[in-house]
Amino acid sequence: MTTLHLARHQPGGEPVLLLLHGLGATGEVWDGLLQRNWEGEVIAPDLPGHGRSPRLDTYSFEAMAASVAAVVPTGRQVVVLGHSLGGVLALALADGTYGVDVAAACGVGIKLRWSDAELAKAAEVAARPERVFATREEAVDRWLRVSGLAGLVPADAPLVAAGVVESAEGWRVAVDPAAFGVGAPDVPALVARATCPTFLAAGERDPMCPPEQLLEVDPDAVVLPAVGHNLHVESPLTLWPLLERLLASFTDALGR
Template sequence: MVVDLRVRGGGDGEPLLLLLHGLGASGGVWAEWGPVLAQRWSGRWLAPDLPGHGGSAALPEYTFEALAAAVRPLVEPGTVVLGHSLGGVVALELAARAPVAAVVGLGIKVAWSDEELSRARALAARSVGWFGSRDEAVARHLRVSGLAGLLAEDDAAVQEGVREQDGRWRLALDPRAFGVGAPDMAGLVARSAAPVSLARGEHDPMNTDEQLARLGVPVVTLAGLGHNAHVESPAECVALVRSRAARR
Protein backbone atom coordinates (compact mmCIF):
# COMPACT_ATOMS: atom_id res chain seq x y z
CA MET A 1 0.00 0.00 0.00
CA VAL A 2 1.37 3.40 -1.02
CA VAL A 3 0.91 6.09 1.63
CA ASP A 4 1.14 9.81 0.92
CA LEU A 5 3.93 11.06 3.18
CA ARG A 6 5.22 14.55 3.79
CA VAL A 7 9.00 14.35 3.69
CA ARG A 8 11.69 16.95 4.25
CA GLY A 9 15.42 16.52 3.81
CA GLY A 10 18.73 17.92 2.72
CA GLY A 11 22.37 17.18 1.97
CA ASP A 12 24.00 15.34 -0.90
CA GLY A 13 25.65 12.01 -1.50
CA GLU A 14 25.80 8.92 0.68
CA PRO A 15 25.02 7.47 3.11
CA LEU A 16 21.37 8.35 3.52
CA LEU A 17 20.24 9.08 7.08
CA LEU A 18 16.55 8.42 7.73
CA LEU A 19 15.12 10.20 10.79
CA LEU A 20 11.87 8.89 12.30
CA HIS A 21 10.04 10.91 14.97
CA GLY A 22 8.03 9.68 17.93
CA LEU A 23 4.31 9.35 18.60
CA GLY A 24 2.44 12.63 18.34
CA ALA A 25 5.30 14.60 16.80
CA SER A 26 6.23 15.24 13.16
CA GLY A 27 9.34 15.40 11.01
CA GLY A 28 9.61 19.04 12.01
CA VAL A 29 11.28 18.03 15.28
CA TRP A 30 14.47 17.42 13.29
CA ALA A 31 14.64 21.03 12.01
CA GLU A 32 17.58 21.94 14.24
CA TRP A 33 19.50 18.96 12.90
CA GLY A 34 19.84 20.55 9.45
CA PRO A 35 22.77 22.88 10.21
CA VAL A 36 24.52 20.22 12.30
CA LEU A 37 24.14 17.58 9.60
CA ALA A 38 25.41 20.02 6.96
CA GLN A 39 28.68 20.14 8.87
CA ARG A 40 28.92 16.62 10.27
CA TRP A 41 27.08 14.21 7.94
CA SER A 42 28.59 13.38 4.58
CA GLY A 43 25.41 12.27 2.85
CA ARG A 44 21.72 13.09 2.52
CA TRP A 45 19.02 12.96 5.15
CA LEU A 46 15.26 12.51 5.07
CA ALA A 47 12.71 13.13 7.81
CA PRO A 48 9.16 12.00 6.98
CA ASP A 49 6.02 12.61 8.96
CA LEU A 50 4.93 9.12 9.95
CA PRO A 51 1.45 8.10 8.73
CA GLY A 52 -1.28 9.76 10.77
CA HIS A 53 1.07 12.52 11.92
CA GLY A 54 1.75 16.04 10.67
CA GLY A 55 1.02 16.27 6.97
CA SER A 56 1.05 12.55 6.15
CA ALA A 57 -2.01 10.48 5.32
CA ALA A 58 -3.64 8.17 7.85
CA LEU A 59 -3.50 4.37 7.80
CA PRO A 60 -6.52 2.02 7.90
CA GLU A 61 -4.86 0.36 10.91
CA TYR A 62 -1.78 1.22 12.92
CA THR A 63 0.80 -1.47 13.51
CA PHE A 64 4.56 -1.25 13.64
CA GLU A 65 4.68 -3.34 10.48
CA ALA A 66 2.30 -1.02 8.62
CA LEU A 67 4.26 2.07 9.66
CA ALA A 68 7.51 0.49 8.50
CA ALA A 69 5.95 -0.53 5.18
CA ALA A 70 4.82 3.06 4.63
CA VAL A 71 8.33 4.51 4.96
CA ARG A 72 10.06 1.55 3.26
CA PRO A 73 10.12 3.32 -0.18
CA LEU A 74 12.43 5.97 1.31
CA VAL A 75 15.14 3.42 2.11
CA GLU A 76 18.02 2.73 -0.22
CA PRO A 77 20.99 0.37 0.20
CA GLY A 78 23.27 1.51 2.99
CA THR A 79 20.69 3.68 4.78
CA VAL A 80 21.35 4.53 8.42
CA VAL A 81 18.15 4.90 10.47
CA LEU A 82 17.67 6.82 13.70
CA GLY A 83 14.24 6.49 15.25
CA HIS A 84 12.92 8.13 18.39
CA SER A 85 10.45 6.28 20.62
CA LEU A 86 7.73 4.98 18.26
CA GLY A 87 10.06 5.84 15.37
CA GLY A 88 12.73 3.66 16.96
CA VAL A 89 10.46 0.63 16.82
CA VAL A 90 9.61 1.45 13.21
CA ALA A 91 13.36 1.65 12.50
CA LEU A 92 13.83 -1.86 13.89
CA GLU A 93 10.94 -3.14 11.77
CA LEU A 94 12.61 -1.60 8.72
CA ALA A 95 15.89 -3.33 9.52
CA ALA A 96 14.20 -6.70 9.09
CA ARG A 97 12.83 -5.93 5.63
CA ALA A 98 15.03 -3.27 3.97
CA PRO A 99 18.72 -2.75 3.07
CA VAL A 100 19.51 -0.83 6.26
CA ALA A 101 23.17 -0.50 7.27
CA ALA A 102 22.70 0.52 10.91
CA VAL A 103 19.89 1.31 13.34
CA VAL A 104 19.85 3.56 16.38
CA GLY A 105 16.75 3.42 18.56
CA LEU A 106 16.49 6.43 20.86
CA GLY A 107 14.16 6.62 23.85
CA ILE A 108 12.15 3.48 23.08
CA LYS A 109 9.77 2.35 25.79
CA VAL A 110 10.50 -1.37 26.07
CA ALA A 111 8.48 -2.37 29.16
CA TRP A 112 4.69 -1.91 29.23
CA SER A 113 2.24 -2.65 32.03
CA ASP A 114 -1.29 -3.91 31.43
CA GLU A 115 -2.58 -0.58 32.74
CA GLU A 116 -0.45 1.40 30.28
CA LEU A 117 -1.61 -0.72 27.36
CA SER A 118 -5.23 -0.39 28.45
CA ARG A 119 -4.87 3.38 28.64
CA ALA A 120 -3.32 3.47 25.15
CA ARG A 121 -6.18 1.39 23.72
CA ALA A 122 -8.69 3.77 25.30
CA LEU A 123 -6.96 6.75 23.68
CA ALA A 124 -6.98 4.97 20.32
CA ALA A 125 -10.72 4.37 20.60
CA ARG A 126 -11.54 8.04 21.12
CA SER A 127 -12.88 10.18 18.32
CA VAL A 128 -10.93 13.21 17.18
CA GLY A 129 -11.01 15.96 19.80
CA TRP A 130 -11.84 19.50 18.75
CA PHE A 131 -10.74 22.73 20.42
CA GLY A 132 -12.18 26.20 20.22
CA SER A 133 -8.81 27.89 19.80
CA ARG A 134 -5.39 27.22 18.34
CA ASP A 135 -3.79 27.82 21.74
CA GLU A 136 -5.81 25.02 23.31
CA ALA A 137 -4.91 22.61 20.51
CA VAL A 138 -1.23 23.57 20.67
CA ALA A 139 -1.12 23.02 24.43
CA ARG A 140 -2.60 19.56 23.98
CA HIS A 141 -0.20 18.74 21.15
CA LEU A 142 2.80 19.73 23.25
CA ARG A 143 1.64 17.46 26.07
CA VAL A 144 0.88 14.49 23.81
CA SER A 145 4.18 14.73 21.95
CA GLY A 146 6.24 15.30 25.11
CA LEU A 147 7.59 18.55 23.68
CA ALA A 148 6.18 20.90 26.31
CA GLY A 149 8.98 23.08 27.61
CA LEU A 150 11.25 22.15 24.71
CA LEU A 151 9.62 23.95 21.78
CA ALA A 152 7.89 27.32 21.74
CA GLU A 153 4.22 27.49 20.80
CA ASP A 154 5.07 29.34 17.57
CA ASP A 155 7.76 26.85 16.52
CA ALA A 156 7.16 25.47 13.03
CA ALA A 157 7.22 21.90 14.34
CA VAL A 158 4.47 22.76 16.81
CA GLN A 159 2.37 24.43 14.12
CA GLU A 160 2.56 21.19 12.13
CA GLY A 161 1.00 19.34 15.03
CA VAL A 162 -2.41 21.05 14.79
CA ARG A 163 -5.00 21.62 12.07
CA GLU A 164 -7.83 24.12 11.63
CA GLN A 165 -11.18 23.30 10.09
CA ASP A 166 -14.27 25.51 10.04
CA GLY A 167 -12.98 27.65 12.86
CA ARG A 168 -12.17 24.72 15.15
CA TRP A 169 -8.79 23.14 15.91
CA ARG A 170 -7.64 19.55 16.32
CA LEU A 171 -4.38 17.65 16.61
CA ALA A 172 -2.87 16.49 13.33
CA LEU A 173 -2.27 13.15 15.07
CA ASP A 174 -4.72 10.39 14.20
CA PRO A 175 -5.73 9.14 17.68
CA ARG A 176 -5.90 5.57 16.39
CA ALA A 177 -2.09 5.59 16.27
CA PHE A 178 -2.12 5.11 20.05
CA GLY A 179 -3.25 1.56 19.38
CA VAL A 180 0.05 0.16 18.06
CA GLY A 181 0.58 -1.78 21.29
CA ALA A 182 3.82 -2.93 22.89
CA PRO A 183 6.76 -3.85 20.66
CA ASP A 184 8.36 -7.28 20.70
CA MET A 185 11.79 -5.77 21.26
CA ALA A 186 13.68 -9.04 21.66
CA GLY A 187 12.19 -10.35 18.43
CA LEU A 188 12.84 -7.12 16.54
CA VAL A 189 16.46 -7.00 17.62
CA ALA A 190 16.93 -10.66 16.69
CA ARG A 191 15.40 -10.16 13.23
CA SER A 192 17.44 -7.07 12.36
CA ALA A 193 19.88 -7.68 9.54
CA ALA A 194 21.76 -4.52 10.56
CA PRO A 195 23.74 -3.66 13.70
CA VAL A 196 21.42 -2.23 16.36
CA SER A 197 22.27 0.30 19.05
CA LEU A 198 19.89 1.62 21.66
CA ALA A 199 20.19 5.00 23.37
CA ARG A 200 18.38 6.95 26.04
CA GLY A 201 18.62 10.25 27.80
CA GLU A 202 19.88 9.92 31.34
CA HIS A 203 16.64 11.41 32.66
CA ASP A 204 14.23 9.59 30.34
CA PRO A 205 11.34 8.28 32.47
CA MET A 206 10.19 5.95 29.69
CA ASN A 207 12.98 3.38 30.10
CA THR A 208 16.02 2.42 32.15
CA ASP A 209 19.59 1.39 31.36
CA GLU A 210 18.85 -2.06 32.79
CA GLN A 211 15.81 -2.60 30.56
CA LEU A 212 17.75 -1.73 27.42
CA ALA A 213 20.81 -3.74 28.45
CA ARG A 214 18.72 -6.91 28.68
CA LEU A 215 18.27 -6.81 24.91
CA GLY A 216 21.92 -7.66 24.34
CA VAL A 217 22.92 -4.79 22.05
CA PRO A 218 25.12 -1.73 22.69
CA VAL A 219 23.41 0.84 24.91
CA VAL A 220 24.39 4.52 25.12
CA THR A 221 23.18 6.83 27.89
CA LEU A 222 23.23 10.52 27.01
CA ALA A 223 24.16 12.46 30.13
CA GLY A 224 21.83 15.22 31.27
CA LEU A 225 19.19 14.62 28.59
CA GLY A 226 15.60 13.40 28.74
CA HIS A 227 13.15 11.51 26.55
CA ASN A 228 13.40 13.95 23.64
CA ALA A 229 17.19 14.00 23.61
CA HIS A 230 17.21 14.62 19.86
CA VAL A 231 15.42 17.94 20.42
CA GLU A 232 17.41 18.89 23.50
CA SER A 233 20.85 18.32 21.94
CA PRO A 234 20.99 17.72 18.17
CA ALA A 235 24.79 17.93 18.16
CA GLU A 236 25.19 15.18 20.75
CA CYS A 237 22.72 12.92 18.99
CA VAL A 238 24.33 13.48 15.59
CA ALA A 239 27.65 12.48 17.15
CA LEU A 240 25.97 9.32 18.42
CA VAL A 241 24.64 8.44 14.97
CA ARG A 242 28.03 9.10 13.38
CA SER A 243 29.76 6.80 15.85
CA ARG A 244 27.22 4.01 15.33
CA ALA A 245 27.30 4.39 11.53
CA ALA A 246 31.10 4.14 11.54
CA ARG A 247 30.87 0.71 13.20
CA ARG A 248 28.49 -0.86 10.71
Protein backbone atom coordinates in the same frame (compact mmCIF):
# COMPACT_ATOMS: atom_id res chain seq x y z
CA MET B 1 0.43 2.44 -0.31
CA THR B 2 0.30 5.55 1.88
CA THR B 3 2.53 8.36 0.56
CA LEU B 4 4.11 10.16 3.48
CA HIS B 5 5.05 13.81 3.76
CA LEU B 6 8.82 13.87 3.42
CA ALA B 7 11.45 16.50 4.16
CA ARG B 8 14.71 16.01 2.23
CA HIS B 9 18.02 17.70 2.90
CA GLN B 10 21.15 17.54 0.72
CA PRO B 11 19.56 15.21 -1.89
CA GLY B 12 21.87 12.70 -3.48
CA GLY B 13 24.61 12.61 -0.85
CA GLU B 14 25.84 9.39 0.72
CA PRO B 15 25.00 7.80 3.04
CA VAL B 16 21.27 8.45 3.37
CA LEU B 17 20.24 9.18 6.95
CA LEU B 18 16.61 8.32 7.69
CA LEU B 19 15.23 10.06 10.79
CA LEU B 20 12.01 8.70 12.32
CA HIS B 21 10.18 10.70 14.98
CA GLY B 22 8.18 9.42 17.93
CA LEU B 23 4.47 9.06 18.61
CA GLY B 24 2.58 12.33 18.26
CA ALA B 25 5.45 14.34 16.75
CA THR B 26 6.50 15.31 13.20
CA GLY B 27 9.71 15.27 11.20
CA GLU B 28 10.54 18.81 12.35
CA VAL B 29 11.66 17.54 15.76
CA TRP B 30 14.97 16.62 14.10
CA ASP B 31 15.71 20.16 12.88
CA GLY B 32 18.09 20.90 15.75
CA LEU B 33 20.19 17.85 14.96
CA LEU B 34 20.74 19.17 11.44
CA GLN B 35 22.61 22.16 12.85
CA ARG B 36 25.65 19.92 12.48
CA ASN B 37 26.09 18.73 8.93
CA TRP B 38 25.58 15.10 8.00
CA GLU B 39 27.71 14.38 4.95
CA GLY B 40 24.96 12.64 2.99
CA GLU B 41 21.28 13.02 2.26
CA VAL B 42 18.86 13.32 5.17
CA ILE B 43 15.20 12.35 4.94
CA ALA B 44 12.68 12.94 7.72
CA PRO B 45 9.11 11.81 7.05
CA ASP B 46 6.00 12.49 9.06
CA LEU B 47 4.90 9.01 10.11
CA PRO B 48 1.46 7.74 9.02
CA GLY B 49 -1.32 9.57 10.85
CA HIS B 50 1.05 12.33 11.96
CA GLY B 51 1.52 15.91 10.77
CA ARG B 52 0.92 16.18 7.03
CA SER B 53 0.96 12.44 6.27
CA PRO B 54 -2.21 10.45 5.52
CA ARG B 55 -3.79 8.14 8.04
CA LEU B 56 -3.88 4.35 8.00
CA ASP B 57 -7.00 2.25 8.32
CA THR B 58 -5.23 0.16 10.97
CA TYR B 59 -2.00 0.92 12.81
CA SER B 60 0.64 -1.73 13.34
CA PHE B 61 4.41 -1.55 13.42
CA GLU B 62 4.49 -3.55 10.20
CA ALA B 63 2.09 -1.24 8.35
CA MET B 64 3.92 1.86 9.52
CA ALA B 65 7.32 0.45 8.57
CA ALA B 66 6.01 -0.43 5.11
CA SER B 67 4.76 3.14 4.66
CA VAL B 68 8.19 4.49 5.59
CA ALA B 69 9.95 2.04 3.30
CA ALA B 70 7.90 3.30 0.37
CA VAL B 71 9.46 6.78 0.57
CA VAL B 72 13.09 5.70 1.03
CA PRO B 73 15.20 6.27 -2.12
CA THR B 74 15.64 3.02 -4.02
CA GLY B 75 19.06 1.59 -4.71
CA ARG B 76 20.66 3.51 -1.83
CA GLN B 77 22.15 2.30 1.43
CA VAL B 78 20.46 3.87 4.43
CA VAL B 79 21.29 4.32 8.09
CA VAL B 80 18.29 4.83 10.36
CA LEU B 81 17.95 6.77 13.60
CA GLY B 82 14.52 6.54 15.20
CA HIS B 83 13.08 7.91 18.43
CA SER B 84 10.57 5.99 20.56
CA LEU B 85 7.93 4.70 18.08
CA GLY B 86 10.33 5.71 15.30
CA GLY B 87 13.01 3.62 16.99
CA VAL B 88 10.79 0.56 16.78
CA LEU B 89 10.28 1.22 13.07
CA ALA B 90 14.04 1.66 12.60
CA LEU B 91 14.61 -1.82 14.04
CA ALA B 92 11.77 -3.25 11.95
CA LEU B 93 13.29 -1.88 8.74
CA ALA B 94 16.61 -3.50 9.66
CA ASP B 95 15.30 -7.02 9.13
CA GLY B 96 15.56 -6.74 5.35
CA THR B 97 11.93 -7.63 4.54
CA TYR B 98 10.77 -4.14 3.53
CA GLY B 99 13.04 -3.67 0.52
CA VAL B 100 15.24 -1.06 2.20
CA ASP B 101 19.02 -1.58 2.19
CA VAL B 102 19.70 -0.68 5.82
CA ALA B 103 23.40 -0.55 6.72
CA ALA B 104 22.79 0.19 10.42
CA ALA B 105 19.94 1.22 12.70
CA CYS B 106 19.59 2.80 16.12
CA GLY B 107 16.48 3.02 18.29
CA VAL B 108 16.53 5.82 20.87
CA GLY B 109 14.23 6.03 23.88
CA ILE B 110 12.05 3.02 23.06
CA LYS B 111 9.68 2.10 25.87
CA LEU B 112 10.70 -1.48 26.65
CA ARG B 113 8.26 -2.50 29.36
CA TRP B 114 4.48 -2.09 29.17
CA SER B 115 2.05 -2.90 31.94
CA ASP B 116 -1.48 -4.11 31.26
CA ALA B 117 -2.73 -0.79 32.64
CA GLU B 118 -0.54 1.20 30.24
CA LEU B 119 -1.71 -0.82 27.25
CA ALA B 120 -5.32 -0.40 28.33
CA LYS B 121 -4.82 3.35 28.66
CA ALA B 122 -3.26 3.53 25.19
CA ALA B 123 -6.20 1.62 23.73
CA GLU B 124 -8.63 3.97 25.47
CA VAL B 125 -6.84 7.01 24.03
CA ALA B 126 -6.91 5.43 20.56
CA ALA B 127 -10.67 4.95 20.78
CA ARG B 128 -11.52 8.49 21.85
CA PRO B 129 -13.36 10.79 19.44
CA GLU B 130 -11.09 13.36 17.89
CA ARG B 131 -11.27 16.68 19.72
CA VAL B 132 -11.85 19.97 17.94
CA PHE B 133 -10.66 23.16 19.62
CA ALA B 134 -12.06 26.64 19.23
CA THR B 135 -8.63 28.27 18.96
CA ARG B 136 -5.23 27.44 17.55
CA GLU B 137 -3.68 28.15 20.95
CA GLU B 138 -5.73 25.38 22.55
CA ALA B 139 -4.79 22.92 19.82
CA VAL B 140 -1.10 23.82 20.10
CA ASP B 141 -1.19 23.31 23.86
CA ARG B 142 -2.75 19.89 23.37
CA TRP B 143 -0.28 18.89 20.65
CA LEU B 144 2.71 19.85 22.77
CA ARG B 145 1.42 17.60 25.55
CA VAL B 146 0.48 14.73 23.24
CA SER B 147 3.91 14.77 21.58
CA GLY B 148 5.78 15.05 24.89
CA LEU B 149 7.23 18.43 23.90
CA ALA B 150 5.49 20.58 26.53
CA GLY B 151 8.14 22.51 28.41
CA LEU B 152 10.73 21.88 25.71
CA VAL B 153 9.22 23.77 22.78
CA PRO B 154 7.53 27.18 23.01
CA ALA B 155 4.07 27.54 21.52
CA ASP B 156 5.35 29.96 18.88
CA ALA B 157 8.22 27.73 17.68
CA PRO B 158 8.25 27.08 13.91
CA LEU B 159 8.06 23.30 14.34
CA VAL B 160 4.65 23.62 16.01
CA ALA B 161 2.98 24.58 12.73
CA ALA B 162 2.86 21.02 11.44
CA GLY B 163 1.39 19.73 14.68
CA VAL B 164 -2.02 21.38 14.33
CA VAL B 165 -4.49 21.79 11.50
CA GLU B 166 -7.47 24.07 10.92
CA SER B 167 -10.81 22.74 9.70
CA ALA B 168 -14.26 24.23 9.14
CA GLU B 169 -15.19 23.26 12.71
CA GLY B 170 -12.08 24.65 14.39
CA TRP B 171 -8.57 23.43 15.20
CA ARG B 172 -7.38 19.91 15.89
CA VAL B 173 -4.14 18.14 16.68
CA ALA B 174 -2.53 16.68 13.55
CA VAL B 175 -2.29 13.18 15.01
CA ASP B 176 -4.71 10.33 14.40
CA PRO B 177 -5.80 9.14 17.87
CA ALA B 178 -5.93 5.57 16.54
CA ALA B 179 -2.12 5.60 16.22
CA PHE B 180 -1.87 5.43 20.01
CA GLY B 181 -3.23 1.88 19.86
CA VAL B 182 -0.27 0.47 17.94
CA GLY B 183 0.65 -1.73 20.93
CA ALA B 184 3.85 -2.83 22.65
CA PRO B 185 6.89 -3.80 20.57
CA ASP B 186 8.95 -6.95 21.07
CA VAL B 187 12.30 -5.17 20.93
CA PRO B 188 14.53 -8.21 21.62
CA ALA B 189 12.85 -10.05 18.74
CA LEU B 190 13.33 -7.08 16.41
CA VAL B 191 17.02 -6.88 17.32
CA ALA B 192 17.42 -10.63 16.80
CA ARG B 193 15.87 -10.45 13.31
CA ALA B 194 18.03 -7.55 12.13
CA THR B 195 20.35 -8.34 9.23
CA CYS B 196 22.63 -5.34 9.89
CA PRO B 197 24.26 -3.77 12.96
CA THR B 198 21.69 -2.36 15.36
CA PHE B 199 21.93 -0.76 18.77
CA LEU B 200 19.76 0.98 21.33
CA ALA B 201 20.23 4.24 23.17
CA ALA B 202 18.42 6.47 25.65
CA GLY B 203 18.94 9.50 27.81
CA GLU B 204 20.22 8.97 31.32
CA ARG B 205 17.06 10.67 32.64
CA ASP B 206 14.54 9.00 30.36
CA PRO B 207 11.61 7.79 32.51
CA MET B 208 10.19 5.78 29.61
CA CYS B 209 13.42 3.90 28.95
CA PRO B 210 15.46 3.79 32.18
CA PRO B 211 19.13 2.86 31.71
CA GLU B 212 18.81 -0.36 33.72
CA GLN B 213 16.04 -1.63 31.44
CA LEU B 214 17.91 -0.50 28.36
CA LEU B 215 21.14 -2.28 29.29
CA GLU B 216 19.23 -5.43 30.19
CA VAL B 217 17.95 -5.67 26.62
CA ASP B 218 21.15 -4.45 24.95
CA PRO B 219 24.36 -4.58 27.05
CA ASP B 220 26.09 -2.49 24.35
CA ALA B 221 23.44 0.23 24.41
CA VAL B 222 24.46 3.88 24.69
CA VAL B 223 23.32 5.88 27.72
CA LEU B 224 23.57 9.59 26.93
CA PRO B 225 24.29 11.72 30.01
CA ALA B 226 22.08 14.44 31.49
CA VAL B 227 19.19 14.20 29.00
CA GLY B 228 15.66 12.79 29.10
CA HIS B 229 13.20 11.17 26.73
CA ASN B 230 12.99 13.84 24.02
CA LEU B 231 16.75 14.31 23.96
CA HIS B 232 16.76 15.10 20.22
CA VAL B 233 14.81 18.27 21.04
CA GLU B 234 16.21 18.93 24.50
CA SER B 235 19.88 18.71 23.44
CA PRO B 236 20.09 17.67 19.77
CA LEU B 237 23.85 17.46 19.40
CA THR B 238 23.97 14.96 22.26
CA LEU B 239 22.95 12.45 19.59
CA TRP B 240 25.96 13.06 17.38
CA PRO B 241 27.92 10.08 18.81
CA LEU B 242 25.03 7.88 17.66
CA LEU B 243 25.33 9.29 14.15
CA GLU B 244 29.08 8.67 14.19
CA ARG B 245 28.45 5.05 15.18
CA LEU B 246 25.91 4.65 12.38
CA LEU B 247 28.35 6.19 9.91
CA ALA B 248 31.11 3.84 11.07
CA SER B 249 28.83 0.86 10.43
CA PHE B 250 28.07 2.20 6.96
CA THR B 251 31.78 2.61 6.24
CA ASP B 252 32.48 -0.92 7.49
CA ALA B 253 29.74 -2.26 5.22
CA LEU B 254 31.36 -0.58 2.20
CA GLY B 255 34.70 -2.16 3.07
CA ARG B 256 33.37 -5.71 3.27
